[in-house]
Amino acid sequence: MNNPQELFDLGPVVPVVVLDEAAHAVPLARALLRGGIRVIEVTLRTPAALAAIERIGAEVPDVVVGAGTVTTGEQAEQAAKSGAKFLISPGATDRVLDAMEQTGLPFLPGVATVSEAMRAAERGLTALKFFPAEAAGGVPYLRSIAGPLPGLRFCPTGGITPARAGAYLSLPNVGCVGGSWLTPADALAEGDWSRIEALARDAAALR
């Protein structure tokens, strides 16, 4: 995969995961895969994240694993070294954009305003994360900007629930949605993989 638009073809929902234990990475990825989810965003918010990315890449090759919460250039490099197949950032500073570009990996920079989206487009970036989706205006916002910014497609993330996801996915400028609801912290802590598999199955059927 080298085009970020291809991320949108991996399925309607990108699970956003916070992993405290690298040992949970492989059983989690397998549970998501059994439920029909082929993509996973491991957020770089915990010390276990890079090892988790490495393990999923090595042991669950049918899942496309990427890194989320990329907020520094160094994190972009580290994620690429750990085998991340894509990068996702909540924002779009020049430094982070440069670093993500340098990895050669497909990436989704985060934007929340029209000017941010236009700045990204000026760099040739047309696949973007819309974050924080619900707080920044949600479905009506994305619908409003589809006219003036017809070349851009978004992965809205932030505050999206299974009940809200369908409305986003019906918009022409939405490629997929991201969310942490598929991997609740208590299910992860308990190793409740069947619950996660069921949540994944419902999410995979969303579009």
Ligand SMILES: O=C(O)C(=O)C[C@H](O)[C@H](O)COP(=O)(O)O
């Ligand atoms: O970590 C990142 O890169 C982010 O930008 C934030 C996450 O995508 C959201 O926190 C997920 O949102 P929830 O589904 O509301 O939990």
